[in-house]
Amino acid sequence: xxxxxxxxxxxxxxxxxxxxxxxxxxxGARVVTANYAGxxxxxxxxxxxxxxxxxxxxxVPGTYSLEPTCKAEEVAVEMLSSGxxxxxxxxxxxxxxxxxxxxxxxxxxxxxxxVLNLWDEARHKGIHIDVAALExxxxxxxxxxxxxxxxxIKELISRLPEAVxxxxxxxxxxxxxxxxxxxxxxxxxxxxxxxxxxxxxxxxISIKPRSGLxxxxxxxxxxxxxxxxxxxxxxxxxxxxxxxxxxxxxIYHTVSYAFPSGVIHDLLLGTTPDFIESLxxxxxxIYVPIAMVLPxxxxxxxxxxxxxxxxxLPRFAxxxxxxxxxxxxxxxxxxxxxxxxxxxxxxxxxxxxxESRREKFIAGTLMAIAVPCMAQTAMIIGLVGxxxxxxxxxxxxxxxxxxxxxxxxxxxxxxxxxxxxxxxIPSYHLPHFGTLMKKLWMRIRGFLAxxxxxxxxxxxxxxxxxxxxxIDLFSNFSAPVIVKIMGLPKEAVSSLxxxxxxxxxxxxMLEPLNMTIKQLIIACTVLSIYFPCIATFAVLIKELGVKAxxxxxxxxxxxxxxxxxxxxxxxxxxx
Amino acid sequence: xxLTELESGKQARVIAFNGGPNMIKRLENLGLLRGKTIKxxxxxxxxxxxxxxxxxxxxxxxxxxxxxxxxxxx
Numbered sequence: 001x002x003x004x005x006x007x008x009x010x011x012x013x014x015x016x017x018x019x020x021x022x023x024x025x026x027x028g029a030r031v032v033t034a035n036y037a038g039x040x041x042x043x044x045x046x047x048x049x050x051x052x053x054x055x056x057x058x059x060v061p062g063t064y065s066l067e068p069t070c071k072a073e074e075v076a077v078e079m080l081s082s083g084x085x086x087x088x089x090x091x092x093x094x095x096x097x098x099x100x101x102x103x104x105x106x107x108x109x110x111x112x113x114x115v116l117n118l119w120d121e122a123r124h125k126g127i128h129i130d131v132a133a134l135e136x137x138x139x140x141x142x143x144x145x146x147x148x149x150x151x152x153i154k155e156l157i158s159r160l161p162e163a164v165x166x167x168x169x170x171x172x173x174x175x176x177x178x179x180x181x182x183x184x185x186x187x188x189x190x191x192x193x194x195x196x197x198x199x200x201x202x203x204x205i206s207i208k209p210r211s212g213l214x215x216x217x218x219x220x221x222x223x224x225x226x227x228x229x230x231x232x233x234x235x236x237x238x239x240x241x242x243x244x245x246x247x248x249x250x251i252y253h254t255v256s257y258a259f260p261s262g263v264i265h266d267l268l269l270g271t272t273p274d275f276i277e278s279l280x281x282x283x284x285x286i287y288v289p290i291a292m293v294l295p296x297x298x299x300x301x302x303x304x305x306x307x308x309x310x311x312x313l314p315r316f317a318x319x320x321x322x323x324x325x326x327x328x329x330x331x332x333x334x335x336x337x338x339x340x341x342x343x344x345x346x347x348x349x350x351x352x353x354x355e356s357r358r359e360k361f362i363a364g365t366l367m368a369i370a371v372p373c374m375a376q377t378a379m380i381i382g383l384v385g386x387x388x389x390x391x392x393x394x395x396x397x398x399x400x401x402x403x404x405x406x407x408x409x410x411x412x413x414x415x416x417x418x419x420x421x422x423x424x425i426p427s428y429h430l431p432h433f434g435t436l437m438k439k440l441w442m443r444i445r446g447f448l449a450x451x452x453x454x455x456x457x458x459x460x461x462x463x464x465x466x467x468x469x470x471i472d473l474f475s476n477f478s479a480p481v482i483v484k485i486m487g488l489p490k491e492a493v494s495s496l497x498x499x500x501x502x503x504x505x506x507x508x509m510l511e512p513l514n515m516t517i518k519q520l521i522i523a524c525t526v527l528s529i530y531f532p533c534i535a536t537f538a539v540l541i542k543e544l545g546v547k548a549x550x551x552x553x554x555x556x557x558x559x560x561x562x563x564x565x566x567x568x569x570x571x572x573x574x575x
Numbered sequence: 576x577x578l579t580e581l582e583s584g585k586q587a588r589v590i591a592f593n594g595g596p597n598m599i600k601r602l603e604n605l606g607l608l609r610g611k612t613i614k615x616x617x618x619x620x621x622x623x624x625x626x627x628x629x630x631x632x633x634x635x636x637x638x639x640x641x642x643x644x645x646x647x648x649x
Contacts, residue, residue, distance in 0.1 A: 064604035069597075094632050097606035125631065178608055191631075207626055207633070208583075208617045318635045322623040330637060331624065420637025421624050424605055 010083035015062030017091040018117040021147035023059035034308035038353035071352040092122035111163035119144040126192040148432040230299035239291040277512040285459040296378035309431035327407030330421040340371040344536035358416040365552040368532040370403035379507035458501040486564035530560035578644040587646035
């Protein structure tokens with residue numbers, strides 16, 4: 001077919017075959033990729049230049065069939081009608097299942113190209129595919145690629161004009177299609193025996209519960225140890241020295257020169273020299289996101305990226321399945337929680353991989369309540385850590401207990417049942433270094449672009465609230481709950497208000513209140529539970545609907561008050 | 576016997592699915608078809624999921640779903 005300006009090209013195929021990697025190669029754009037089904041839950045658009053034409057490339061969420069079984073798959077099927085050309089990306093190591101989807105696509109009457117990705121992997125696994133024969137049978141171009149190293153991408157681009165509308169395969173019902181696929185596979189695929197690699201042995205060890213559970217404990221411990229080690233050392237040896245020795249003298253001189261005193265001086269630098277307490281735009285507003293949070297964002301996504309691309313997470317989800325059923329979820333619902341540990345926004349988006357509304361509601365609510373994002377975690381470690389890591393652990397222990405209790409209650413009270421886990425377990429891959437670094441950079445850039453403006457707005461808002469005296473009004477109004485029930489100073493309400501915008505700034509605002517360690521633990525726990533930040537809230541409204549989100553919000557506020565009150569009653573006065 | 580009863584490490588042929596069209600659709604979409612030969616990889620305790628290998632892929636199947644799949648050991 002002729003390649004025209006503004007043509008829409010859809011990348012479609014089964015989950016976890018590497019569509020997003022191909023997308024990144026074709027457009028030079030960057031979308032997050034990982035080694036498990038359901039990384040892409042929303043379509044992404046990008047532009048590619050071809051012989052002077054702008055082509056729109058659309059990375060469609062993976063789907064096993066054109067009859068969708070979850071929201072991410074619905075998105076895929078809805079996209080189909082708008083496409084002018086389909087690049088069907090298939091996993092060469094699992095051709096039979098992938099070809100079934102190819103056959104479904106061939107009924108759609110759109111020009112197609114078939115890409116057999118993971119070609120190197122297929123070779124390693126002893127899978128031989130006769131590409132020329134497959135081209136002849138399907139009558140569409142078939143190209144082999146290794147998208148992570150860009151192998152075959154040039155050929156894919158140069159052969160775009162060869163895309164043709166295939167003649168639809170025989171058979172109307174599903175069973176016929178599988179038989180057709182079986183016939184093709186017999187003609188073009190040959191599998192030779194070879195020895196198991198150490199990665200495959202590791203796959204076995206991590207999936208069998210007897211060895212998998214101890215391994216999971218080791219992985220969790222190592223993950224947190226590495227995150228903390230990298231984060232803390234970055235802060236102590238890179239960010240803090242920079243901020244204290246270079247940044248501080250620089251901004252104090254510059255601002256004091258331009259505004260020796262007055263409102264603007266105070267707004268920019270605050271009224272105390274402490275970077276966290278001062279609440280100046282250039283002090284707290286820059287120090288909190290860059291010097292306190294960014295090092296942990298970096299270390300978290302460094303580790304997460306590795307674990308994601310390696311392919312470990314689905315195996316962890318399987319081991320967690322029995323436990324998650326107690327909360328009305330299945331094992332794969334651990335994915336939004338893990339992503340939420342970085343930032344609740346992608347966590348909320350990831351609830352789309354879940355099948356039922358009930359499950360999405362429980363998962364979204366639990367994540368908002370009990371999963372603090374890395375920005376909040378970094379601040380908690382920074383603020384509570386100096387008193388002893390045991391107190392940090394206590395906050396997370398509280399949240400874990402809350403998750404279990406609230407999850408069990410929701411599971412008992414909300415009608416319906418938890419759907420069954422059913423997923424494909426990806427092979428382990430050694431992560432590709434360049435891909436890892438690009439993904440890490442993309443996530444850090446995302447953090448900087450979204451967090452810094454909100455932090456600055458938050459700091460500005462605090463100043464306005466204090467200067468205008470509105471904060472006193474709030475303090476007095478909420479004193480019965482905050483002081484009487486939770487045992488916190490009434491000024492803590494300002495932190496709860498700012499928590500709507502940014503949880504990191506909110507935790508930082510607890511510092512000048514001179515609270516006891518007991519009060520700090522209560523405040524940090526409540527700050528996590530009572531409400532998600534505005535960005536997460538917006539995504540949850542979109543995913544759950546206004547009515548369900550209203551219910552979820554009531555659960556959050558109710559839980560926060562109950563937990564704050566209980567902790568106040570039960571915790572001793574550590575001294 | 577059902578897939579949950581099959582011993583880990585044993586091979587079997589898939590005979591029948593005792594479920595609605597939705598369940599069958601989900602199973603078939605991922606390549607679990609009647610007549611296929613599978614190998615059971617593991618069984619998680621406390622009614623946890625069953626892991627099976629079909630051709631080149633591994634699938635995890637929730638316990639209740641697995642208990643509705645009839646297989647014949649070979």
